[in-house]
Amino acid sequence: MEIAVLPEVTSAGVIIKAIIILAIISAVAGFGTYLERKVLAFMQRRLGPMHVGPFGLLQIAADGIKLFTKEDIVPQNANKLIFQIAPSITAATAFIALAAVPVFPDFTIPEWIPLLGGVFVPSIAADINVGVLFILGMMAAGLYGPLLAGMAQANKWGIIGSARTAIQFLSYEVVTGLSILAPIMLVGSLSLVDFNEYQTGGFASWMVWQQPVAFILFLIAGFAETNRTPFDLLENEAEVISGYATEYSGMRWGMFFIGEYANMITVSVIAAVMFMGGYNDLGFIAGWLIVILKIAFIFFLMLWVRASWPHIRPDQLMWLCWKVLMPIAVINIVITGFVMMV
Amino acid sequence: MYEQIAFYLFSVLIIGLFLVTVLTKNVLYSMTSLAAGMVLIAGIFFTLGADFLGVVQLIVYVGAIMALYAFAMMFFDVTKDVKENNTNGSLIFLLGGLTALMFVIIMSAPIMSENIQALYPPMAGVTNPQAVGMVLFTKYLVPFEVAAVMLLVAMIAGIILAGKKMDQSLTTEDDVIVEIDILEEDEK
Amino acid sequence: MSLEQFKNRSVGTQTYKMVDYEPTPDTGMGRFQRVVSRTFRGELFVGLYVTMREMINALFGGGMHTTKYPFEKLPISPRYRAIHDMLRLLESGHYRCIGCGLCEKICISDCIKMDTRYDENQRKEVTEYTINFGRCIFCGYCAEVCPELAIVHGQRYETASEQRASFSIFDDMLTPKDALGQQQEFDGFGAVSPNADDNIKKTPLAY
Numbered sequence: 001m002e003i004a005v006l007p008e009v010t011s012a013g014v015i016i017k018a019i020i021i022l023a024i025i026s027a028v029a030g031f032g033t034y035l036e037r038k039v040l041a042f043m044q045r046r047l048g049p050m051h052v053g054p055f056g057l058l059q060i061a062a063d064g065i066k067l068f069t070k071e072d073i074v075p076q077n078a079n080k081l082i083f084q085i086a087p088s089i090t091a092a093t094a095f096i097a098l099a100a101v102p103v104f105p106d107f108t109i110p111e112w113i114p115l116l117g118g119v120f121v122p123s124i125a126a127d128i129n130v131g132v133l134f135i136l137g138m139m140a141a142g143l144y145g146p147l148l149a150g151m152a153q154a155n156k157w158g159i160i161g162s163a164r165t166a167i168q169f170l171s172y173e174v175v176t177g178l179s180i181l182a183p184i185m186l187v188g189s190l191s192l193v194d195f196n197e198y199q200t201g202g203f204a205s206w207m208v209w210q211q212p213v214a215f216i217l218f219l220i221a222g223f224a225e226t227n228r229t230p231f232d233l234l235e236n237e238a239e240v241i242s243g244y245a246t247e248y249s250g251m252r253w254g255m256f257f258i259g260e261y262a263n264m265i266t267v268s269v270i271a272a273v274m275f276m277g278g279y280n281d282l283g284f285i286a287g288w289l290i291v292i293l294k295i296a297f298i299f300f301l302m303l304w305v306r307a308s309w310p311h312i313r314p315d316q317l318m319w320l321c322w323k324v325l326m327p328i329a330v331i332n333i334v335i336t337g338f339v340m341m342v
Numbered sequence: 343m344y345e346q347i348a349f350y351l352f353s354v355l356i357i358g359l360f361l362v363t364v365l366t367k368n369v370l371y372s373m374t375s376l377a378a379g380m381v382l383i384a385g386i387f388f389t390l391g392a393d394f395l396g397v398v399q400l401i402v403y404v405g406a407i408m409a410l411y412a413f414a415m416m417f418f419d420v421t422k423d424v425k426e427n428n429t430n431g432s433l434i435f436l437l438g439g440l441t442a443l444m445f446v447i448i449m450s451a452p453i454m455s456e457n458i459q460a461l462y463p464p465m466a467g468v469t470n471p472q473a474v475g476m477v478l479f480t481k482y483l484v485p486f487e488v489a490a491v492m493l494l495v496a497m498i499a500g501i502i503l504a505g506k507k508m509d510q511s512l513t514t515e516d517d518v519i520v521e522i523d524i525l526e527e528d529e530k
Numbered sequence: 531m532s533l534e535q536f537k538n539r540s541v542g543t544q545t546y547k548m549v550d551y552e553p554t555p556d557t558g559m560g561r562f563q564r565v566v567s568r569t570f571r572g573e574l575f576v577g578l579y580v581t582m583r584e585m586i587n588a589l590f591g592g593g594m595h596t597t598k599y600p601f602e603k604l605p606i607s608p609r610y611r612a613i614h615d616m617l618r619l620l621e622s623g624h625y626r627c628i629g630c631g632l633c634e635k636i637c638i639s640d641c642i643k644m645d646t647r648y649d650e651n652q653r654k655e656v657t658e659y660t661i662n663f664g665r666c667i668f669c670g671y672c673a674e675v676c677p678e679l680a681i682v683h684g685q686r687y688e689t690a691s692e693q694r695a696s697f698s699i700f701d702d703m704l705t706p707k708d709a710l711g712q713q714q715e716f717d718g719f720g721a722v723s724p725n726a727d728d729n730i731k732k733t734p735l736a737y
Contacts (some may be wrong), residue, residue: 011344043581045588047596079370079421128388129470133397137384140405144377147412151370154421166413173405190471308577324565 010119017125021098029261030060036303043307070250075153078247082152087252090145090259097138098262100124100131101269102192102279130190132274135266136177139225143169145259146234150244161243164233164314171321172224172231178329179217182336183207183274192270196278206277213332215275217325219301222267224317227260229306233314268298348389356382367423369415377408394470606685609718611668614661615684616704623710626680629654633672633681641665642672659700663689673718682716 034049034057041048049056074080102124128134143165150162184190186207187198199205208215224231235243242248245256272278272294279291312320359379363372380403387396428434478486555561587593597604606612618625629646645658673682684703705713717724 039585042585042588045584045593045595047594047598050598077421079368082370082374085374128393130393130397133394133401137397137400137405140401141381143405143409144374147409148370148374151412151415151420159416163413163416166409166416170406170409173401177401304578304581308581309574 012119013121014125016119016121018099020121021125022095025095025098025262025265026258028265029258030064032261032264032299033063033257034060035299036306039300039303040307043304064254067251067254072250072252073247075155075247077154079152079154082148083247084252086145086149086152087248087255087259088145089148090142091255091262092259093138093142093145094259094262094266097135097142097266099126100128100134100138100192101266102196102273124193131192132180132184132190132195132270135270136173136180139263139266140169140173142259142263145256146244149248149256153244153247155247157241157246158244160240161234161246164240165244167314168224168227168231168233168317171318172221175217175221175321175325175329176225178326178333179214179221180270180274181329182214182333183211185333185336185340186210192273192278195274196280199277200280202280203277203282207275211275211332211336213328215271217329217332218271218275219298220320220325222271223302223305224321226263226267226302228264228302230309230312231317232306232311233317236311238311264299264302265295268295268302271298345389349386352382352385352389355379356386367426368420369418369424370420373408373411373415376411377404380404380408392470394474606687607718608716610685610687611670611673611683611718612687613663613684613689614672614703615682615716616659616700617680617682617713617716618705618707618710620710620713623707625656625704626678627656627659628678628680629656630677632675632677636671636675638669638671639665639667656700660698661703663698673716679716679721682721683718 037059038048038056049059052058052062074083108120124131126134146165147162150158150160150165152158183195187195189195195207199207223229227234233239233243235245240246245253248256272291276294277290279288282290285293356379359375359382362375363379366372366375380399384396384399384404387393387399552564555564584593588595616625616627629644631644631646634642634644641662641664643658643660643662644656646654646656649655668683670683676682715721723729
């Protein structure tokens with residue numbers, strides 16, 4: 001197919017890509033915390049961080065220094081090993097999920113650079129043909145971070161937090177999977193590149209117009225899977241202190257945070273590529289710019305919703321998932337199937 | 343070469359992790375190592391080129407089944423070790439070893455006789471999910487449908503067992519009164 | 531306001547706007563209808579609109595409400611009860627305190643301690659005057675009881691200090707001698723009311 005035209009993907013290129021993803025996404029995730037604080041502040045008519053650097057831009061650096069130098073506390077009766085590896089599971093699965101997401105276009109390193117000159121760096125680190133499912137699977141595996149963290153820390157808030165993790169992630173995985181099944185049926189492929197190709201016809205060919213229900217369902221389930229506000233039950237301060245993160249401090253807590261923001265970016269990328277036209281040019285705007293704008297809009301939507309809407313109760317969460325969203329998703333799939341057959 | 347390195351790495355890690363699962367006395371350790379082993383099995387699927395199966399392994403075993411185990415674990419105090427009262431350790435070791443040996447012999451017998459032959463060899467130009475779908479809906483159609491019906495039966499049974507008082511809400515006043523009435527009746 | 535309105539003690543029924551709580555529907559169909567109507571009523575989008583409006587207003591309409599506190603300070607009420615000030619007489623520059631001891635007597639947390647003696651003019655002189663700000667509850671009784679408006683509450687509300695004694699010495703609270711011109715007459719707690727002159731009536735002895 002058209003992949004044969006491209007230069008060969010070497011292992012060096014993949015490793016470089018992985019390093020780029022790690023570096024860029026962790027920086028962007030850090031910047032996401034700044035953005036979140038700023039946007040929430042503006043919506044509450046506050047200024048937000050202002051004192052570290054111009055407009056508080058260096059707040060990330062200050063927070064990073066603080067997190068790195070804080071004492072790493074392990075509670076007395078906690079299961080030390082599991083307690084210590086749990087945050088890295090969250091961060092690792094979030095970044096592994098990004099391996100199947102196209103981030104930045106392909107490029108070849110110029111020849112004049114020593115050692116690495118001429119290496120082709122692909123846009124996707126691991127171009128497997130079940131990309132969407134892989135991302136979902138890795139996000140499903142990401143549930144172990146909060147789960148093990150809560151169970152290992154010998155704290156009742158922790159165990160309530162991890163119980164909520166289990167029910168929330170397990171339930172909403174179903175909705176995520178079913179909601180993107182209808183677009184997958186239309187495209188006939190699980191690769192994000194094929195999704196992009198499907199929507200080349202400009203604004204009118206976006207998947208949103210064909211599958212509005214699936215888009216809304218995916219957004220709702222994506223909010224739940226990334227633990228964003230209307231479904232922010234895992235670490236709802238009013239009810240369970242910090243949930244699974246109650247006993248964590250320093251960089252281990254920071255890893256949960258980075259994982260959460262990386263997951264937010266992943267969900268934004270999937271929504272932008274699958275439903276909102278991907279990285280095709282829109283009129284006169286270049287594709288790389290428009291995809292960044294779309295991802296930024298979905299990210300902003302998460303912050304906007306956090307500023308506007310209240311939490312829901314855990315029983316309402318389950319009610320919403322199993323009695324509302326899942327039937328709608330199934331009906332959507334059935335209707336899509338009928339329309340495709342006719 | 344990379345495939346071989348990956349295969350041996352994954353195999354050693356899987357065996358090691360599953361040994362931890364069996365041998366440890368701590369519930370949390372055994373659960374974590376089981377989940378990690380499941381992830382690595384998905385890794386073996388990926389090295390074989392069975393992307394779809396690998397992803398399904400991730401979603402179903404790691405994401406769903408192990409999480410349900412974890413849910414059951416929440417009833418225990420996972421920070422304490424489990425007290426096992428084995429009376430005869432050597433007998434268990436012997437039986438377990440024999441079972442494992444038998445399993446290995448059964449599984450490796452076709453390879454020894456070099457009789458192994460793919461009934462549905464991979465077709466060119468067919469992606470992984472499509473291949474799985476073709477096999478599933480042609481040769482294994484009946485078992486697939488039977489399994490689906492069985493799962494449906496299990497689901498309905500589960501709902502009926504768990505949902506006896508499902509239509510009562512504790513959030514409205516009238517329902518609380520109803521609930522109190524029910525409790526009083528139970529006491530009688 | 532008429533007497534009837536005063537006598538109506540049930541405050542909840544007068545000016546409060548009652549939220550329209552519909553009764554919870556009993557039937558499954560009723561619940562379903564409620565869910566559908568709530569879903570499509572668009573209240574969630576009103577919420578989104580409100581936050582977006584506030585954000586645009588804050589960023590471009592000058593609606594930002596932050597006071598950058600250590601750099602900016604909001605004006606405080608003249609009746610605010612912060613760290614005490616000791617005032618001086620404007621004419622002579624002598625401190626106003628006559629050593630009557632009323633403030634020490636009335637202090638309910640027992641934090642004012644004073645010591646006085648007669649000087650060579652047979653006038654009370656304050657030798658010791660301390661307020662223990664670790665105990666002071668800033669009730670304002672001392673300022674209210676003071677017959678000379680000598681002890682008043684000032685505007686220093688940033689009471690963090692490295693030593694307990696920082697505020698409590700008489701000389702620290704007293705207006706500096708060279709700043710006598712800047713001494714503000716206190717119009718807060720216990721001060722003479724602005725229309726005090728109008729309230730003065732001639733006593734019979736003046737006739």
